[in-house]
Amino acid sequence: MNAMENLSQVSGENEFLIWVSGDRHYALELAACQEVVNDVLITRLPKAPKYVQGLGNLRGNVISIIDLEVLLGYRKEVKHSDTCSIIRIRTDGYALAVAVDSVKDAVAIREEDIEAAPANLTEAEGNYIRKVIKIQEGLALVPDFELITTGIYHTKQIK
Amino acid sequence: MEINLKEVKESFITTTHDLLQRSEALLLEMERQVNPEHYTELLRAVHTIKGNAGIFELDSVIHLCHAFETFLEELRTAAVPLSTELIDTGLTVIDRIRSLVALVDDPQKMAAVQVQDVIAAMENRGKTGVAAKPVQTGNAPEKSEFDRLRAHTQKLRLPEKYLELARRNNHYLIFVVIDLGDQGNLSLSQLHAKFKALHKSGNLLSLGVLRKETITDNPAGPFMPYFLILHSEGRAEAVIEKLGLKILLFHYFWQPEHKPEAAAEPVHDGGRSADAQAKETHLKVHLDLLNSLIDITGEIVLTRNALVRRIEQSQDQGLAAFTKKLSYLVTDLQDKVMKTRLQALGTLFQRFPRLVRETAAATGKKANLHTVGGEIELDKAIIDEIADPLVHIIRNAVDHGLELPEVRAKNGKDEAGAVTLSAAMREGNIVISVEDDGGGLDYEQIRAIAVRKGLVSREAATEASEQEVSEYLFLPGFSTKAEITTISGRGVGMDVVRSNIKKLGGSVEIIGAPGKGSKVILNIPQTLSILTCLVVETGGARFVIPQQNILEVVTIEKEKLKTIQNKEAYELRSKLLPLVDTAALIDLKNENSSASLFVVLRTEKYHYGLTFERVLDTEEVVVKALPQFGQEQQVFSGAAIMGDGKIALILDAAGIGRHANLQATTTDRTIAQNRQLTELIEEQHLLFRFHNVLVAFKVVEIPRIESIDPKTVETIVDRQVVHYRNEVIPIIPLSFLGAAVEADKPEGSLIILQSAGRKYGLLASEIIDLLNQKIELRHDDNDRAEIDGFTIVDDQTVVVLNLARLMHMQMNQAGERKLLEAAP
Numbered sequence: 011m012n013a014m015e016n017l018s019q020v021s022g023e024n025e026f027l028i029w030v031s032g033d034r035h036y037a038l039e040l041a042a043c044q045e046v047v048n049d050v051l052i053t054r055l056p057k058a059p060k061y062v063q064g065l066g067n068l069r070g071n072v073i074s075i076i077d078l079e080v081l082l083g084y085r086k087e088v089k090h091s092d093t094c095s096i097i098r099i100r101t102d103g104y105a106l107a108v109a110v111d112s113v114k115d116a117v118a119i120r121e122e123d124i125e126a127a128p129a130n131l132t133e134a135e136g137n138y139i140r141k142v143i144k145i146q147e148g149l150a151l152v153p154d155f156e157l158i159t160t161g162i163y164h165t166k167q168i169k
Numbered sequence: 170m171e172i173n174l175k176e177v178k179e180s181f182i183t184t185t186h187d188l189l190q191r192s193e194a195l196l197l198e199m200e201r202q203v204n205p206e207h208y209t210e211l212l213r214a215v216h217t218i219k220g221n222a223g224i225f226e227l228d229s230v231i232h233l234c235h236a237f238e239t240f241l242e243e244l245r246t247a248a249v250p251l252s253t254e255l256i257d258t259g260l261t262v263i264d265r266i267r268s269l270v271a272l273v274d275d276p277q278k279m280a281a282v283q284v285q286d287v288i289a290a291m292e293n294r295g296k297t298g299v300a301a302k303p304v305q306t307g308n309a310p311e312k313s314e315f316d317r318l319r320a321h322t323q324k325l326r327l328p329e330k331y332l333e334l335a336r337r338n339n340h341y342l343i344f345v346v347i348d349l350g351d352q353g354n355l356s357l358s359q360l361h362a363k364f365k366a367l368h369k370s371g372n373l374l375s376l377g378v379l380r381k382e383t384i385t386d387n388p389a390g391p392f393m394p395y396f397l398i399l400h401s402e403g404r405a406e407a408v409i410e411k412l413g414l415k416i417l418l419f420h421y422f423w424q425p426e427h428k429p430e431a432a433a434e435p436v437h438d439g440g441r442s443a444d445a446q447a448k449e450t451h452l453k454v455h456l457d458l459l460n461s462l463i464d465i466t467g468e469i470v471l472t473r474n475a476l477v478r479r480i481e482q483s484q485d486q487g488l489a490a491f492t493k494k495l496s497y498l499v500t501d502l503q504d505k506v507m508k509t510r511l512q513a514l515g516t517l518f519q520r521f522p523r524l525v526r527e528t529a530a531a532t533g534k535k536a537n538l539h540t541v542g543g544e545i546e547l548d549k550a551i552i553d554e555i556a557d558p559l560v561h562i563i564r565n566a567v568d569h570g571l572e573l574p575e576v577r578a579k580n581g582k583d584e585a586g587a588v589t590l591s592a593a594m595r596e597g598n599i600v601i602s603v604e605d606d607g608g609g610l611d612y613e614q615i616r617a618i619a620v621r622k623g624l625v626s627r628e629a630a631t632e633a634s635e636q637e638v639s640e641y642l643f644l645p646g647f648s649t650k651a652e653i654t655t656i657s658g659r660g661v662g663m664d665v666v667r668s669n670i671k672k673l674g675g676s677v678e679i680i681g682a683p684g685k686g687s688k689v690i691l692n693i694p695q696t697l698s699i700l701t702c703l704v705v706e707t708g709g710a711r712f713v714i715p716q717q718n719i720l721e722v723v724t725i726e727k728e729k730l731k732t733i734q735n736k737e738a739y740e741l742r743s744k745l746l747p748l749v750d751t752a753a754l755i756d757l758k759n760e761n762s763s764a765s766l767f768v769v770l771r772t773e774k775y776h777y778g779l780t781f782e783r784v785l786d787t788e789e790v791v792v793k794a795l796p797q798f799g800q801e802q803q804v805f806s807g808a809a810i811m812g813d814g815k816i817a818l819i820l821d822a823a824g825i826g827r828h829a830n831l832q833a834t835t836t837d838r839t840i841a842q843n844r845q846l847t848e849l850i851e852e853q854h855l856l857f858r859f860h861n862v863l864v865a866f867k868v869v870e871i872p873r874i875e876s877i878d879p880k881t882v883e884t885i886v887d888r889q890v891v892h893y894r895n896e897v898i899p900i901i902p903l904s905f906l907g908a909a910v911e912a913d914k915p916e917g918s919l920i921i922l923q924s925a926g927r928k929y930g931l932l933a934s935e936i937i938d939l940l941n942q943k944i945e946l947r948h949d950d951n952d953r954a955e956i957d958g959f960t961i962v963d964d965q966t967v968v969v970l971n972l973a974r975l976m977h978m979q980m981n982q983a984g985e986r987k988l989l990e991a992a993p
Contacts, residue, residue: 057756065795067815067816070791070793072816
């Protein structure tokens with residue numbers, strides 16, 4: 011569990027952090043990941059959208075933790091627990107993290123292994139996934155957090 | 170010594186900002202009434218800015234200031250009343266200087282800012298202003314002579330040793346001209362005595378006769394110019410006031426550097442020598458440093474709480490004693506540190522007269538702003554956060570609230586509308602309200618607009634109560650103005666205001682009475698970071714409620730639960746209180762648990778009970794804003810980081826009231842008339858006197874009454890206790906009665922009460938009687954919780970106490986302190 015160390019060791023445009031949630035692999039450009047924290051205490055947020063796992067306290071900062079599985083429509087409901095591991099995302103003005111089951115590694119990905127998202131995505135997937143990368147285990151989804159934050163903000167406005 | 174240019178620059182910017190702020194206020198004052206002192210102060214402010222700008226070679230600022238000085242001098246000489254155009258010109262100049270100074274780090278952009286247009290405007294306007302009025306003749310010297318005198322004395326060269334002295338002591342070096350021939354009834358010997366005294370005090374450096382020939386065409390007149398050279402720690406006005414002479418003019422030949430507080434002070438009330446000392450005791454500290462101090466203190470408090478809890482469980486007596494001491498020190502530290510960032514609201518309020526003036530001008534209204542409570546201090550961070558919301562609200566009050574002058578006149582109102590901005594402390598909160606005496610809320614129009622903009626459905630709008638309709642104003646995208654103006658109407662109004670205030674843990678409510686006006690009320694905690702909260706539990710989750718909203722905690726007695734029109738209510742002291750089921754409210758309803766108690770909450774607008782399963786503790790928590798997802802919830806005002814590091818959500822008393830669609834219970838309290846109730850009560854009351862106030866309370870069981878030696882009453886920490894038969898009994902404070910307490914006549918009687926196995930004492934000056942007759946009890950919604958109401962006995966008003974409540978409050982306070990008092 012020394013993902014933190016890995017984070018600081020590797021850098022570069024094609025470095026991706028790979029993690030697992032449910033039975034899928036996900037990846038995100040390393041530069042967009044702020045930190046990985048294990049065993050974050052979670053406080054449930056009543057009346058929040060269903061993909062919100064809850065709020066966490068990261069050294070005095072209150073952040074929202076979202077469950078990608080629910081956001082992308084793979085699961086109906088958040089699995090509530092007292093703690094979880096999270097990856098804090100670097101976003102513009104949003105204190106946002108995603109809940110993860112386990113963080114794999116930071117790996118360098120060659121340009122040709124980065125592909126546009128396939129056409130057969132569901133609507134929920136299509137909303138937030140723009141590209142996928144090829145890894146040893148198969149494909150890893152790369153969520154676009156800019157789309158996610160604006161999407162969330164947009165739904166909020168409509169409501 | 171190396172000069173830190175960055176610091177000097179920052180100091181320049183803040184100083185200039187203060188001076189401009191003051192200048193603006195002065196100009197607005199001068200629009201109403203011109204006073205020579207205004208000119209003096211204004212000129213000095215501009216001059217100081219010019220001088221400081223010189224250090225950084227800000228040519229455009231210097232030119233602008235210079236032209237401004239000339240402009241003001243011309244106006245002063247002309248002594249004309251200032252027209253709106255002249256004031257406008259002045260304000261434009263101030264704005265221009267302000268924007269120039271803001272660009273101090275970017276010389277290129279600064280150079281691009283035009284100043285010639287304003288200078289030209291001043292030249293034109295200044296001349297017209299002067300030409301418009303014939304030159305008035307003053308007292309002794311003619312105006313032209315006076316100018317000559319001013320010009321002449323300004324160019325004087327004072328001996329270098331005086332300058333040196335002033336520089337070394339960081340004093341003002343002042344050159345004062347007086348007319349010896351015009352000092353009223355003072356005889357020469359009296360004058361002499363005055364100068365002597367001045368010399369003794371060390372202020373006077375030199376004095377003498379000014380050569381008349383050089384300054385007047387009329388040497389034969391009674392004019393006897395005399396000069397004094399003074400040095401002083403304080404400004405000239407202080408010294409001159411002490412001198413008690415009429416002066417013609419004064420100049421500064423040396424001014425101490427970096428005394429911005431002094432410059433920002435109004436001249437006419439800054440004349441006491443105490444001021445001079447106050448300046449010495451203040452220090453400018455960088456805000457970042459204060460902020461980090463506050464953060465660290467917050468952490469210390471939390472660590473202290475955790476430590477205290479841990480030590481309570483250990484058996485080590487010595488450790489407990491240390492912890493207790495540490496605990497007090499930390500509380501003290503927190504208190505003091507929080508105070509460092511306090512700033513008077515007045516500094517913010519002084520921005521608004523101009524805002525009202527301009528908004529009124531742009532919308533064709535007439536408006537006067539009254540401000541109340543500018544002396545109230547608030548955390549600077551909060552002041553910064555509420556500045557923009559207040560701008561919105563005040564603009565709205567003028568633009569939407571007030572009617573056009575014609576309409577007002579037709580409705581029998583004064584043509585000029587009144588906007589009242591007031592601040593007050595209430596239960597640890599700051600309540601800031603903006604009230605206008607305009608048309609009030611037009612509910613029909615608000616309904617129509619909300620429907621037209623697609624914010625609510627037509628059906629919902631038709632059914633909505635006035636209460637709910639007033640909430641439409643806070644919907645994103647709502648704007649009542651048909652066309653967009655620069656003033657307001659862009660629809661980024663009240664919703665932004667509310668979310669900004671919410672970030673501070675506060676609330677915004679709006680109350681309107683058609684035809685009479687409307688009132689926007691901001692309720693803001695006094696400090697940002699740490700809040701005393703009640704920690705409660707329901708549906709397996711922990712929540713916190715800010716102490717300031719809580720009136721009391723009540724255990725539910727099943728038979729008092731009522732359902733009225735499908736809404737739950739509780740019969741509390743023979744009044745019905747609406748109840749909100751927290752578990753249902755936040756979708757945490759659990760079949761096998763039921764709420765056993767409720768917390769009575771009161772906001773400016775709502776009064777209701779919120780149910781819970783358990784009360785856990787009173788805790789000080791660090792308050793954080795909710796991240797994006799929490800903000801759309803109406804029911805939470807923030808997140809609290811608890812002592813154990815977990816987050817608990819802060820329940821928003823006003824938000825829940827809105828969410829649960831409660832009737833506003835206090836609307837009538839603020840704008841309409843109070844409901845007054847009178848009941849006949851047939852119960853025994855004990856009547857006693859507390860200094861000059863007659864007090865009674867319902868007697869349940871005859872209390873013990875003892876005469877006591879006042880010496881046995883002690884004040885420990887912040888409360889009074891009395892020693893009584895080897896017991897220490899807390900005394901219920903009656904300070905809320907507002908009695909005129911005579912220190913030399915201490916209370917001689919002690920009434921001993923019992924509640925829940927504890928004894929409490931009430932001090933009385935004199936026990937009067939046990940009343941057996943029926944009493945007529947009058948009470949209304951405005952009454953404090955501690956009293957049941959008022960009655961009349963033998964033509965005298967008697968306050969009837971609510972003893973149960975008083976004892977309960979006493980107990981609660983004790984509970985609040987529990988954390989701090991680690992049991993030895």
